[in-house]
Amino acid sequence: MLKGVNRVLLGLLGLGLFALGGGVLLGGLDLQRHWGFDVPGWWPFRGPDDVVLGTEGRTRWREEGWWWPTVIAVLAVLLTLLLWWLLAQRRRRLGQILVDSGDGAEARLDGRTLEDVIEEEAQALDGVSRARVRLTGRRTAPAARVRLLLEPHADPERILRQLTRETLAHARDSAGLDRLPSKARLREARHHADRVA
Known part of the structure; x- marks a missing residue:
């Protein structure tokens, strides 16, 4: 919608x-x-x-008592609608995922639980310092947004391959999903040198 x-x-x-x-x-x-x-x-x-807007247009309603409250009310409503529209653009976290249980009934899987499982498995990969996962999309067609913080020695290509072929594939298979489109964002952790006195 x-x-x-x-x-x-x-x-x-x-x-x-x-x-x-x-x-x-x-x-x-x-x-x-x-x-x-x-x-x-x-x-x-x-x-x-x-x-x-000429002089007549600018000063026509100045003496009317209803003019300024009406202008302010219309602008306040317009601002409220624009703020609502802006906040509605944020991708919402998926609360539940509908999974086909195989017997014709649908089971509900908690979205946060699946996010936690993907985070834990991704964080266990060698070279990953921290992982954050957010499920978005529809309950019947979820998508994963993965952010990984990599250690300086990490191999991004290997980590991305493992994330795609192992971690996200496990999540897709365990949830019984046909597909789990995902976007991954990898960033290197920055370590500051300690000063020795």
Whole structure:
């Protein structure tokens, strides 16, 4: 559902910005005079010497008591919606995974438990200092995001191969999943030299 909401909101925002930019470009380049057409009477920006919001438009509602509370309320609602949209973009941790138990019924596997198991097995690999795993996606199609902190002597190619062929394969097989797409991020641990007095 989040993808659908994102597409609709981005489409509307893009359409609005495109229309606004096209209108300003139309007036700024004086295209209606060059191409021989007229803009509607309500259009505020008719030529290169016009401003988008004139003095009358800026001062029209100043004396009305409802104007500023309405403007502030609309901006507060807009800010709240934008903050909600921003927070909704964060990938949520998967609480449960639905697993086909083989008898036609679905079993539920705790997502945090599977994350812990993958972390422990990845951390046991030679050269891995610390491992962090987060399961995202849908309950029926989870994906793993793995972050590994490597020791200076570690061989990243070997660790990535072991992570893919052993650790993630074990997790996929033990959970009864057909596939477990994953992204791994490897970073080297930095050790600071101790000062000897």
